[in-house]
Amino acid sequence: xxxxxxxxxxxxxxxxxxxxxxxxxxxxxxxxxxxxxxxxxxxxxxxxxxxxxxxxxxxxxxxxxxxxxxxxxxxxxxxxxxxxxxxxxxxxxxxxxxxxxxxxxxxxxxxxxxxxxxxxxxxxxxxxxxxxxxxxxxxxxxxxxxxxxxxxxxxxxxxxxxxxxxxxxxxxxxxxxxxxxxxxxxxxxxxxxxxxxxxxxxxxxxxxxxxxxxxxxxxxxxxxxxxxxxxxxxxxxxxxxxxxxxxxxxxxxxxxxxxxxxxxxxxxxxxxxxxxxxxxxxxxxxxxxxxxxxxxxxxxxxxxxxxxxxxxxxxxxxxxxxxxxxxxxxxxxxxxxxxxxxxxxxxxxxxxxxxxxxxxxxxxxxxxxxxxxxxxxxxxxxxxxxxxxxxxxxxxxxxxxxxxxxxxxxxxxxxxxxxxxxxxxxxxxxxxxxxxxxxxxxxxxxxxxxxxxxxxxxxxxxxxxxxxxxxxxxxxxxxxxxxxxxxxxxxxxxxxxxxxxxxxxxxxxxxxxxxxxxxxxx
Amino acid sequence: xxxxxxxxxxxxxxxxxxxxxxxxxxxxxxxxxxxxxxxxxxxxxxxxxxxxxxxxxxxxxxxxxxxxxxxxxxxxxxxxxxxxxxxxxxxxxxxxxxxxxxxxxxxxxxxxxxxxxxxxxxxxxxxxxxxxxxxxxxxxxxxxxxxxxxxxxxxxxxxxxxxxxxxxxxxxxxxxxxxxxxxxxxxxxxxxxxxxxxxxxxxxxxxxxxxx
Numbered sequence: 001x002x003x004x005x006x007x008x009x010x011x012x013x014x015x016x017x018x019x020x021x022x023x024x025x026x027x028x029x030x031x032x033x034x035x036x037x038x039x040x041x042x043x044x045x046x047x048x049x050x051x052x053x054x055x056x057x058x059x060x061x062x063x064x065x066x067x068x069x070x071x072x073x074x075x076x077x078x079x080x081x082x083x084x085x086x087x088x089x090x091x092x093x094x095x096x097x098x099x100x101x102x103x104x105x106x107x108x109x110x111x112x113x114x115x116x117x118x119x120x121x122x123x124x125x126x127x128x129x130x131x132x133x134x135x136x137x138x139x140x141x142x143x144x145x146x147x148x149x150x151x152x153x154x155x156x157x158x159x160x161x162x163x164x165x166x167x168x169x170x171x172x173x174x175x176x177x178x179x180x181x182x183x184x185x186x187x188x189x190x191x192x193x194x195x196x197x198x199x200x201x202x203x204x205x206x207x208x209x210x211x212x213x214x215x216x217x218x219x220x221x222x223x224x225x226x227x228x229x230x231x232x233x234x235x236x237x238x239x240x241x242x243x244x245x246x247x248x249x250x251x252x253x254x255x256x257x258x259x260x261x262x263x264x265x266x267x268x269x270x271x272x273x274x275x276x277x278x279x280x281x282x283x284x285x286x287x288x289x290x291x292x293x294x295x296x297x298x299x300x301x302x303x304x305x306x307x308x309x310x311x312x313x314x315x316x317x318x319x320x321x322x323x324x325x326x327x328x329x330x331x332x333x334x335x336x337x338x339x340x341x342x343x344x345x346x347x348x349x350x351x352x353x354x355x356x357x358x359x360x361x362x363x364x365x366x367x368x369x370x371x372x373x374x375x376x377x378x379x380x381x382x383x384x385x386x387x388x389x390x391x392x393x394x395x396x397x398x399x400x401x402x403x404x405x406x407x408x409x410x411x412x413x414x415x416x417x418x419x420x421x422x423x424x425x426x427x428x429x430x431x432x433x434x435x436x437x438x439x440x441x442x443x444x445x446x447x448x449x450x451x452x453x454x455x456x457x458x459x460x461x462x463x464x465x466x467x468x469x470x471x472x473x474x475x476x477x478x479x480x481x482x483x484x485x486x487x488x489x490x491x492x493x494x495x496x497x498x499x500x501x502x503x504x505x506x507x508x509x510x511x512x513x514x515x516x517x518x519x520x521x522x
Numbered sequence: 523x524x525x526x527x528x529x530x531x532x533x534x535x536x537x538x539x540x541x542x543x544x545x546x547x548x549x550x551x552x553x554x555x556x557x558x559x560x561x562x563x564x565x566x567x568x569x570x571x572x573x574x575x576x577x578x579x580x581x582x583x584x585x586x587x588x589x590x591x592x593x594x595x596x597x598x599x600x601x602x603x604x605x606x607x608x609x610x611x612x613x614x615x616x617x618x619x620x621x622x623x624x625x626x627x628x629x630x631x632x633x634x635x636x637x638x639x640x641x642x643x644x645x646x647x648x649x650x651x652x653x654x655x656x657x658x659x660x661x662x663x664x665x666x667x668x669x670x671x672x673x674x675x676x677x678x679x680x681x682x683x684x685x686x687x688x689x690x691x692x693x694x695x696x697x698x699x700x701x702x703x704x705x706x707x708x709x710x711x712x713x714x715x716x717x718x719x720x721x722x723x724x725x726x727x728x729x730x731x732x733x734x
Contacts, residue, residue: 108663109627116662123662131630131671170631171581173610178583178628199628200583203661210660218657225585269588288595295592305592306585306682518584518623 001241003454005046005059013062014073017047021078025051026058027368028384029079030458033469033482034089036119037063043070043095043118046469048456052368052382055389059454064095071143071151074100080369084492092117101156102140107198107521109134117206136182136196158194159184166503170199174277174507177517179491181506188502193495201521208481213239213448214313216481221307223483224519226266227461229258231483232311237392238457238468239313242450250438251315256394257328257431258310259459260424264335265294266462267417274414274511275346278355283346290338293331300327313448315441328432332425339422347418356411360497360509363408370493374464374486375420376513379405379412386460398430410505413512449476461486463514483522487515526552526562529700531693539694549701565704572616573699574604576644576692579615581635583622586649586682590621598685605692612638617695620672623651623658624665633671642702646691647674650681657681 008016020026031048044063050056064070074097076083086097087106094115096103105112109130116123138161142154159165159182169180178199184192204223208216220235221228233255240247268287275283295305301321302310310317346352362372367380377384385402387395403419405412450472458467467484490513497513498506526549528536536542582590593600600606609615612635624632636645647668650656655666668674675698678691 107627127626127662129626129629129665129670131633133630133634134627170628171635173580177587178631199625199631200623201625201627201663202623202658203663204658206662207658207660222585222657225588269591272591285596288592288597292592292595292597305684306588 001456003048003059003456005061005454008060008062010062010064010072013060014075014078016060017075017078020049020058020060024056024058025053026056027079028052029075029081029085029371030057030465031456031467031469031482031484032075032082032085032089033480034093034095034117035061035063035471035480036093036117038119042067043093045072045089045095046454047075048469052384069151070095071098071145072096073098076100079371080366080496081371081489081492084488088488091115094118096143098143098145098151101142102158103143104137104140105198107201109198110137111135116203159192168506170196174510176273176510176515179515179517179520181494183503183506185503188504190498190501190503190506193498193506195491195494197491197517198521200518202518204522205481205483208478210477212476213450213478216478217312218309220483221309222518223522224461224463224466224486224516225306226269226516227262227463227466227486227519228306228308229255229262229310230459230461231466232309233259233393234457234459234461234466234468236311236313237459238455238470239448239450241457242453242455242470242472243444243448245314245442245444247315247442248438248440249436251440251442252394253431253435254316254320254440255311256398257428257435259393260427261294261297261328263424263462264421265291265298267421268294270417270514271342271346274508274514275352277507277511278352280346280352283342286338286341286345290331290335293334297324297327297331300324312441314444315439319440320435325432325435328428332428332432335421336425342418347415353411355505355508356414356512357409358407359410359505360501360512361407361409362493362497366493366496367408370496371489372464372493373489374460374462375403375416376413376464376490376493378403379416380408381406384465386458386465390458392457392459394431395427398427400427410509410512413514417514447476449474450478458484463487463490463516485520485522487517487520490515491520526557526701526703529697531697534693539697541694545697545701548698552701552703561705562703565702568704569700569702572642572704573696575607575616576605576695576699577607577609577614577616578605579612579618579635579639580608580610581618581620581632583624583628584651586621586651589682589685589688590619590648593685593688598689600689600692603689603692603696612636613640615639616642617644617646618672619646619648620652620668621648623649623656624668624671625663626665627663629665629671632668636672642704644675644695644699645672646676646678646695648678648680648683648688648691650679653677653679 026049028050030050033046035044042065047060049058091105113126138159140156142156144152146152164185170178180196182194204219220231268291272284272287302308364380367377373384400423403416452474455470458465464486466486469482470478471480473479647653652668658664676691676695
């Protein structure tokens with residue numbers, strides 16, 4: 001959809017945001033996007049808000065003309081997730097947020113020079129590869145505005161010298177990638193988690209600014225490789241809607257089926273990884289038996305097992321093979337028949353229940369404030385399924401249940417994912433026999449140019465809302481491309497979810513949160 | 523006499539492997555330095571055992587690590603070749619499979635993990651990102667090829683490589699292990715810090731004695 005962004009002066013921003021939150025119930029901060037408008041507006045931020053009650057949306061932007069010392073007011077006291085989003089913007093653009101309690105870099109090293117996302121930055125020349133160990137500070141800075149208009153600096157303590165802090169990660173078998181969590185312990189109880197991110201930050205958003213639109217597609221699969229289909233679907237849809245390209249019903253059917261197959265693939269792997277994290281191994285082999293059947297379908301149809309590169313602007317790369325329908329039906333039959341095995345061996349196992357029930361509870365308010373969309377938010381009673389909220393592809397024509405649980409603990413998150421697999425099978429059931437004949441690719445001009453403006457498209461990926469934001473100046477390549485990571489809110493919420501839990505539960509909670517680190521770091 | 527011969531892998535003939543030239547070059551070099559009948563026979567036995575129980579370190583940063591998981595499961599089953607004992611501690615591992623992009627921030631961590639491993643140790647670069655930087659060569663935060671920081675034994679390109687390619691790469695490593703001169707550690711990659719230290723100490727003592 002095309003965004004209509006309202007400009008607010010930076011001095012009035014905080015009051016305006018407070019008003020939106022209280023009067024119009026905008027309690028979900030979808031996106032906080034740093035921008036460098038170059039000559040015209042210098043540095044700024046775009047806020048995308050949504051109300052979880054009324055479904056209304058609002059887009060606000062604000063900017064500052066000062067490139068040397070850019071200051072903007074923080075909104076981290078209104079939405080908890082703004083804390084980590086604003087650190088990201090500071091890391092990339094150097095915008096300092098006043099009254100933000102923790103103004104550190106998020107992804108890059110603390111001794112990194114310059115701000116790589118600025119249009120005039122030369123990050124590679126200023127930052128050769130450093131092989132010394134990374135310094136990690138125990139204190140952080142807070143900037144605030146004095147009554148006479150000058151900027152004051154205060155030092156905040158993250159970990160005091162007497163605190164007992166252990167490092168979980170970056171090389172740890174159960175953090176699902178290279179996540180580093182500095183964990184403060186009191187005996188065996190977790191009292192604080194400070195996530196250190198960026199060990200797989202590749203600057204995909206920055207690379208995309210120098211690529212043409214069809215080229216940018218290639219990198220989406222490498223973000224969250226277990227939502228490869230949905231990620232690419234989102235970017236393709238965003239571009240198609242911006243240039244007004246109609247796609248055929250056949251493509252809609254294929255895309256919807258593939259999205260759901262990918263969701264099953266992801267949840268199967270989630271299950272295997274979770275049981276390994278909590279110390280069981282047999283169930284891992286159970287799920288990989290079915291997952292390999294699914295990967296065989298992917299292999300046969302588009303040659304890739306993990307990175308598919310299937311969606312293209314205006315359609316899909318190849319037509320589905322003649323035996324696709326038969327294969328999917330066989331897989332569906334096998335999964336339905338064996339699904340009870342997963343429940344028997346793990347979900348109803350008393351040891352597993354002891355590890356999960358009542359552990360890592362997240363309240364509904366916290367889930368919304370942190371923006372934990374997806375199965376995690378739905379486990380706290382928050383109706384946030386994009387497929388229901390803003391239907392795309394064929395989701396308004398099929399019948400399916402949004403899995404909702406109220407408990408908000410690890411068990412609810414786990415069962416939500418298990419139920420979602422069955423729901424995905426139901427969706428595939430309704431579509432697989434009715435795939436219409438037609439073209440698998442709409443003809444388009446070889447060079448894709450988006451009209452001037454801002455565009456946003458969200459999809460329900462395997463683990464929450466995945467969004468694509470494009471700001472275009474009418475060129476062949478995007479002026480700014482931002483991906484809404486669905487894992488970053490989950491990592492931000494880990495501190496809240498794990499406080500008071502035992503250190504051993506940290507791994508189980510992380511397992512049920514199911515974050516994929518390359519998607520967080522981008 | 524040339525005692526070190528061509529390495530054999532069960533069920534795949536020698537000619538079917540690629541890049542035999544560099545392997546033969548290595549064999550010739552080792553033979554040229556002279557071989558001992560007893561030591562070489564012992565080497566063969568030890569290397570047979572070592573090559574069939576290469577324990578990898580579970581080190582995965584992104585996509586390729588998921589394929590490594592698939593490799594451990596039933597369809598591809600790396601246990602057939604003795605690679606299934608994945609270790610979570612570098613101190614117990616023989617080989618580090620670098621699965622996934624290595625960024626500037628991760629590079630010192632990876633180097634530290636490598637330093638913690640005990641000799642003899644091997645590095646397999648898996649995936650386009652670790653071989654050359656892959657699709658992220660334009661990035662400001664990606665190490666363009668893991669060989670810039672570690673000595674790589676085998677490269678397995680692909681994005682991600684198919685599990686068959688993983689296995690082929692690991693077999694190539696097995697062949698390399700099989701011809702190595704284990705006793706005498708001529709294959710040691712890093713200089714022995716203790717040896718250097720001992721030499722220095724000896725020198726000092728000698729100097730002191732001379733003074734006296």
